[in-house]
Amino acid sequence: MTDPRLTSAREGSRRPLDEGVSQAIIDSVVDITLAHGLREVTISSVVTAAKTTRPAFYRRFKSLDEMLLFVANSRTTSFDASDRESLEEDLYAVQLVSVERLNDRFLRAVLPYLAYRGMSDGSSLHLLNRDFISPFRDAVRFALERAVDRGEISQMPDLSEVCNVLSGMLVPDALCSEGSRDLTERDARRSAQVAALAARLEPSDG
Template structure:
């Protein structure tokens, strides 16, 4: 018999994980975080909420921190899609609305639960940076690059500062300001994004549809 294992043996030994169970565990993590915060979250509580054993959980994530980091990545707003609307105003409007929506609802509750812990947890802080800040910087850079190529604006020396103009007001509004309910946040998300749009456009030298955006 050769040293090469049959495909059947290889499949049995490399059995893929159940994606649905992974999603259930990450959803349970979010629910427990929303109820108890990071300090009150335990792997036992997450496993019980998901209806699995703690052994099942630990086969996927080796610690509470690893589980929370996975949940951060899974439930952060998806800003990877970068639609080209044909104008800088349109690109930034979609980005702002996406970011506002990402800081409300389930992902907003997750971020609120983790921000305090991130102040003294480097791994978690890096995960939140990857979820909150890096995608916005990438999207802004892409929108600005297209706008420069179209001749809408002049090249910018520091695109990251423009991303900060998107992130800062959104975080202040939705994560640091007390609101009566998540429902109010969700309803206010698009309006907040649209009110912020003219300021971001002026910062990059663009114009809004009314023609009064940008600096002379």
Template sequence: MSQQHSDAAPHPARAAPGGRPRDKTIDDRATQAVLTLLGRGPYTALTMEAIAVTAGTSKPALRRRWNSLPGVVVHALISVLGTTPTLDTGCVRCDLLAGISNLADGLTSSSVANALPGLVSDFAGDSELKAFFFREYFEPRRNSTRAALERAIARGEIYKTIDMELTPDLLAAPLYYRALFGHQPIDAGLAERIVLSVLGGIASPDGNRLH
């Protein structure tokens, strides 16, 4: 069951009022606290109070940065997974493998994946939270993948006619699917298998650096 959050939608971190110096370590401590608590229990058990205590800060300090509990969790998600993981190496396979491996590693090396089902459920009742998630995390990562695909098109490695909305989905969806449902593991070779499977459908005959 989704958590019910009565707070306003999350916002990026804001400066402390009254001219007080802002404690820049709280952001990192809050992220670590979220990961620690998700490693101990489910997303539905998270509270701002528990995060504050674990981070060694206060609820008001957290609320000055994020107006809601999901806002803190989205911040932790961004901190772990990043927003621009796809490199520019001059090789489409290398670029995409770096980006998808980043996602796979983040989902398996931390407890952040434990929050995904609850966050997705929260989106259904909170359009502002969903917009925040898409703006701050989801779309930047997709744009990183699109940029790699556009570079590959310019080099003649993949077809110019690929669907630029569908292809990023094909690359990332298997990882999110397994993180959400847990029906199969995110194993060490999955990222490479995904990339090679997708490239098998979009590589041009002249692509010469896919393997």
């Protein structure tokens, strides 16, 4: 079954997509990235490796950035918004998915590029927000709202501050060029604990 996210790049097209070609494109971009680095990933190199054509590529993706984000998300699980009956456990579940994403070698290779493109290009920022940042923030927001409803925290904390704690305790260890390492469940737990504590802090008067 064709992934519905691919339809965004071909609105108005009535020609059905060949799933074999779609998978060949995805496999090719991953293989090129892991074997030769992201700098070798171009539309030309991808369609050549996939034994397809540029028109076939553009029927699926509007740009290289959209393709990279699609492939990154297709390799990881979605954030689970289920209620685990405590703020720390809810945030721990979010962080387990973040750990999985940041341990993926393909994502480690493309995330710095996508972040850079998000800062310099409006369309890329939209894609980054849609496919990567917003799902994370939504999962954290749901966890915080449930904590308020349970009376676990007295009021809704600053969402960005809590998200910064969660990501700030994982991203440097995963993406720093020197000393990067695989993240573990312990990293997920520690970051969730610290973020839960931060969420309980009363806002300063200043």
